[in-house]
Amino acid sequence: MPETITERGSRSGAEAASGPRTDPGAAGPAPPQEAAFEAKIAADERIEPRDWMPDAYRATLVRQIAQHAHSEIIGMQPEANWLTRAPSLRRKAILLAKVQDEAGHGLYLYSAAETLGTGRDELLDKLHAGRQKYSSIFNYPTLTWADVGAIGWLVDGAAIINQVPLCRCSYGPYARAMVRICKEESFHQRQGYELLHTLAHGTPEQHAMAQDAVDRWWWPSLMMFGPPDDESAHSAQSMAWKIKRHSNDELRQRFVDICVPQAEILGLTLPDPDLKWNEERGQHDFGAIDWAEFKEVLRGNGPCNDQRLDRKRRAHEDGAWVREAAAAYAAKRALGAAGPGEAAA
Numbered sequence: 389m390p391e392t393i394t395e396r397g398s399r400s401g402a403e404a405a406s407g408p409r410t411d412p413g414a415a416g417p418a419p420p421q422e423a424a425f426e427a428k429i430a431a432d433e434r435i436e437p438r439d440w441m442p443d444a445y446r447a448t449l450v451r452q453i454a455q456h457a458h459s460e461i462i463g464m465q466p467e468a469n470w471l472t473r474a475p476s477l478r479r480k481a482i483l484l485a486k487v488q489d490e491a492g493h494g495l496y497l498y499s500a501a502e503t504l505g506t507g508r509d510e511l512l513d514k515l516h517a518g519r520q521k522y523s524s525i526f527n528y529p530t531l532t533w534a535d536v537g538a539i540g541w542l543v544d545g546a547a548i549i550n551q552v553p554l555c556r557c558s559y560g561p562y563a564r565a566m567v568r569i570c571k572e573e574s575f576h577q578r579q580g581y582e583l584l585h586t587l588a589h590g591t592p593e594q595h596a597m598a599q600d601a602v603d604r605w606w607w608p609s610l611m612m613f614g615p616p617d618d619e620s621a622h623s624a625q626s627m628a629w630k631i632k633r634h635s636n637d638e639l640r641q642r643f644v645d646i647c648v649p650q651a652e653i654l655g656l657t658l659p660d661p662d663l664k665w666n667e668e669r670g671q672h673d674f675g676a677i678d679w680a681e682f683k684e685v686l687r688g689n690g691p692c693n694d695q696r697l698d699r700k701r702r703a704h705e706d707g708a709w710v711r712e713a714a715a716a717y718a719a720k721r722a723l724g725a726a727g728p729g730e731a732a733a
Contacts, residue, residue: 452631454515457494532600541577562631617636
């Protein structure tokens with residue numbers, strides 16, 4: 389019986405030659421395998437799906453890639469909310485293209501997770517059951533058209549800061565998926581910036597709308613980088629394995645330093661009275677983030693948590709016939725390719 393994607397992805401080349409990996413609670417991995425893995429990490433070489441890897445490394449990747457994939461899919465909702473209300477055909481076409489891009493990003497990432505032996509259905513079941521997370525930023529509402537611009541500039545901008553280093557992630561399929569994703573996210577960021585610039589230099593009412601959107605999205609965007617380094621449960625190990633290349637606080641600081649001059653060009657004010665240039669550090673100081681709000685949103689108590697997951701579950705259920713039809717078509721094609729003799733056998 390041919391092995392499935394899940395079976396194939398969960399076995400490394402070393403295991404195929406020497407039998408199943410030892411139980412993590414027993415003797416642990418064979419020293420030569422572990423040494424070879426550590427040597428590849430130290431040499432900045434890529435770990436590929438059939439290479440031996442520690443169970444914890446695999447689990448960390450599945451958790452991170454799944455959260456990333458879920459975020460791309462759930463993240464379609466806040467902006468899709470404005471597809472039917474875009475102010476012009478041009479703006480509608482731009483927004484539709486962006487939402488379609490996000491769906492593609494989810495596809496690349498679910499495919500990367502499958503190379504680790506975790507099927508897409510399993511990941512989606514966990515998301516729908518509330519057992520896997522997506523970025524907290526997508527639990528905030530899009531109240532005006534200017535929110536589409538703020539998401540492009542701030543949310544996609546924060547995503548780029550987070551994700552460009554992932555192009556050098558130690559796990560090959562994830563790193564390669566990120567190359568295209570980052571190119572498209574960069575384009576999305578410029579689209580959002582251009583939209584905000586148009587509003588900010590339009591009528592007084594349009595300027596006020598743009599400022600209001602930035603006021604509401606600035607702090608949640610800073611939270612996108614995750615908790616402070618001393619409270620992050622996964623950062624240190626992920627950096628040791630070179631899954632991540634920079635800490636949460638490093639990336640957050642980089643984002644603030646990039647956004648300040650961009651906000652000046654936009655003619656908009658970032659809603660932080662403590663934001664100022666620190667000559668000694670050569671970076672901007674900024675105010676305290678409300679981590680209590682962040683934790684509440686993660687617990688499922690954000691403005692749109694229930695709405696986002698409910699719509700995702702309903703969309704999955706409504707699309708069941710499409711998946712069934714695609715599976716039936718694939719089976720029919722495979723039967724035809726096999727030929728009459730093989731089909732009869």
